[in-house]
Amino acid sequence: MPDNRISLGQGILKGLALTIKHFISRPIITVQYPEERLVTSRRIRGCDLVWDSERCTACCTCAKSCPQGNIHIETKVRPDNTREAVVFEIDHGRSMFCGLCVESCPFDAIHMGRSYERATYNRDSLVIPKEKLVAQGDRQPSGYFRPQFEETLPPQSLLIYGGKSSEVKTPENPPPQSPATAAPVSEKKEPAEREKVGVK
Amino acid sequence: MQDAGLSIAFWLLAIASVGSALAVVLLRNVFRAALLLISCFFAIAGLFVTLGADFLAMVQILVYVGAIAILLLLGIMLTKEAMRGSPFSRWQVGAGIASVLLLISMIWVFNQTDWPKTNTEVALEPTTAAIGLKLLDMDAGFVLPFEIASILLLAAVIGAIVLVKEK
Amino acid sequence: MDWLHWIIYVVIILAFVLTLVMSFILIERRVVGRFQLRLGPNRVGPQGILQPVADAVKILLKEDIIPSKVDRVVHLLAPIVTFAPAVLIFAVIPFQQAGNGLFFDLKSTASMVDLDVGVLFIFAISSISVVGLVMAGWASNNKYALLGAMRTIAQMVSYEIPMVLAVLGIVLIAGSLSLADIVDKQNIPFILLQPLGFFIYFLGATAEMNRSPFDLLEAESEIVAGVNIEYSGMKFAMFFLGEYAYALAVSTITSVLFLGGAKFPWGLLPQSFIWLLVKILLVFFVILWIRSTLPRVRVDQLMGFAWKFLLPLSLINLFLVAAEGMLPSGFTWPIVALNVTLAVALVVIWANRFYRVGGAKVA
């Protein structure tokens, strides 16, 4: 039953006490974005796909599984009777990053990316051809449906641990292997850098 | 110097008050007319200041601008055709004659009255305490009229509450 | 007539108002941000102190839109009529009293003009800003603006009465309408002698300057900023600055009337303009604290609160002050204790009664 007591102003006073308590003693949770960055989830479905031309057999499963029909593939048959993707284009402007293409790839040739800064000035540059789709620079694969990468990525920072990485307060989990094969996205996202925010 | 300044101020305020009063009557847009009425009240408050009646000037603004004119504006906002103003009616001629007669009689009365004149300089003193004493002093003041007016206002307030009380 | 005095004070007041209004905007955003565990603007300049400048530049460069069906003259005049009174109020504020100060001594009270009817002047002038808001609401030819203007009228007219009655208590104690005299008489801050009066005045003033929880005039979630919905660019900036100038005015008046103006409490330290500034900021902080805690009341509850809660209390308060004035002098501390007790008791009793007669319509 909802409480039906009549109050004489103590409710407002309680509220004022709570806000002043927050004013004085609670930590600020703002992350000042361009300078401070949170470590994203190991499974992040970031805003680009990473394509591995070596592993791709141009089977087009990803194109078929895409709900939007965003993946455009044209193939040709090589002399050794394998197929090769001549055109492999993804329209990121229409993508909703559901990850179904990554999930369906039978050869682990396509991965979700880890970056989340892919704004451009025109829509044409959102259609990404295969030359730009390969892993390079900060275009690195995430662990979404790719457990082999997931192990190597830095742990996500969680607000519940004050914005620090999830590994800090859970010593029962072994620290991750050194990120050799799949490096973190950039230098800025090291957990040590991130810890400044939590203590602020 | 100060006299000249006061004269200039008086004439400016007089022109402003008469001009805005005329505009109130002549303008078709009722809302603008009400705004000009406010400026008329202001000019009159300024006239009070030139006469050294600081308390009265402030009360003029507080009561007439702050309360009466504002309520007038509220009334106008609730009217539908405020922008078009009041239409011509057959009362126009009668009202014109009545106002001309009133003007003539007032001018006549002003001219006939033997106004007491003083040649001594009136010192500009704070008037608040003097007004208070005049109103509430037991011997030399107007306590009885003051209290009668209070009772009248109280009755009006109660009457207003009774009128708008929810049934 | 000392023309130099006038010119200097015009400059001082304009500088005082504009700098403090600018810093109020920043302080508000930073403090409310801190209440909400955010940082607030901190990008422009160190700690964001240039943010108001950036805002001003932005707003000046905005397109000045005049909607096609507005009453142009009234539409353009409205921001000026709203802004000007807020600055005019400072003409009578005593920034420092005559006599020994902390850093320098003054021969006369530091105010532009020490009017004998200073308190009346403040209320008279502040009632003008309503006219500006009504003009804006009417001339904008917008239904939300009209609703906002109607709310403004109802709110301002209602809250002026308990406010003036509450300040009358101060006037009775001080025996003068002049602000300099009122500050002179405050050997102890009048908030102790007049706790109930302060309570009523502060709530009334919060409503008069459209601050939460009485910000119905703007009520973004209901009438989408009300009267200034059709304003843009510099005209909007005038409204915006006017609102903060009015907040500054209310903080200043509260400091002068109830907190002893430029005096340090009990005269422990020499008086100075700095104490006034500290008090102003303190009052503004309380306003922000309330703003960041409370939701808005409804328009009929607002009116009920003014007429059924504040008005009777202010009348009782006035009566009590008058009765206490009959006592021989020298009972300061007993009277303080009595008044604080009475204030708390009266507020609680009246709040209870207010609920029971259905003022707040709690089912």
Place this chain on the structure above:
Amino acid sequence: MALKTEPIVVNMGPQHPSTHGVFRMRVTFDGEIIKDLEPVMGYLHRGVEKLAESRTYTQFIPLTDRLDYLASMTNNLAYVLAVEKLGNIEVPPRAQYLRVIMAEMMRISSHLMAVGFMINDMGAFYTPLLYMYREREKLLDLFEMVCGQRLTYNYMRIGGLSHDVPPEFLPALKKFVSEMPGFIDEYDQLLKENEILLARTKGVGILSKELAINSSASGPVLRGSGVKWDIRKADPYLVYDKLNFEIPTGTVGDIYDRYWVRMVEMRQSVRILEQAIEQLPAGEIRTALPHLVRPPCGEAYGHIEAPKGELGFYIISDTGVAPYRCHIRAPSLINLTALKDMVVGLMLADAIITLGSIDIVLGEVDR
């Protein structure tokens, strides 16, 4: 004394800060009293039901995220439950428990938003909302950890889940579950007894018990009116019959009751989470199915207790790879139809918070 007054018609929306999206109310006012209200919907219509007919069963899951975008996980859940019912697909127990965990996390998150925005509509300058956002952010972190996204999760799959949760998920969730009751206490301290909130919400926007049932309302709106109806109890799905929790009901059906029901439901959700974490079995999280699911010919209605009410997917299969027809019973839409009955005779400000207390999401209303 009866003054003749002129009613004014105000179009609130589609661009209005408090209509929670592109929703329009044509309101007829007499002064500030509402005489009539006509909801106008359809500004966000995207034809989701029709799109389902041209997507495979799996491909439609990401589109369900876009319905009630504040509770995407439950949309996923309702849809996959309907498809599993249609295809008689068994779900492994670990997946069932994880689904319950996700659904209850989503309920807390959605209720935090609902209450926060309702208070915001009431004019509290974002403070309660931001305090609630802080907790929601922690939940979003956990969702991101599980499935890589913070808003459109696409986590449920037909026959289970897309992933198992990572090892660091459960410790973090346990920490959240242990802290959350304290935060709910804080919200209560800030809001529950606040006189202004009481005055604004008590006895305002009343939806009577009969009208609530007749208008087919569900969720906190129905329970606020005093009807003890919760699909988790009435037609238990997943493992809700193995968990202990209570259904809060209001008495009057006013805004305060709906607010109160949401606050208590959050506490109950925390309770469910505690039990589900404890009982969580190990094992598979997904039944092996062919890549293209082809349910047998027939029709099925899968419904769950979403945060906003009964969310149902009615799916007809013609043994193809895509549904022949998919109908979505959106709780927001059906609760919204009772709006007019709640607000006529109230004031403008009441209409805004009544709308806020219904907790609509336009993505779901217009579909």
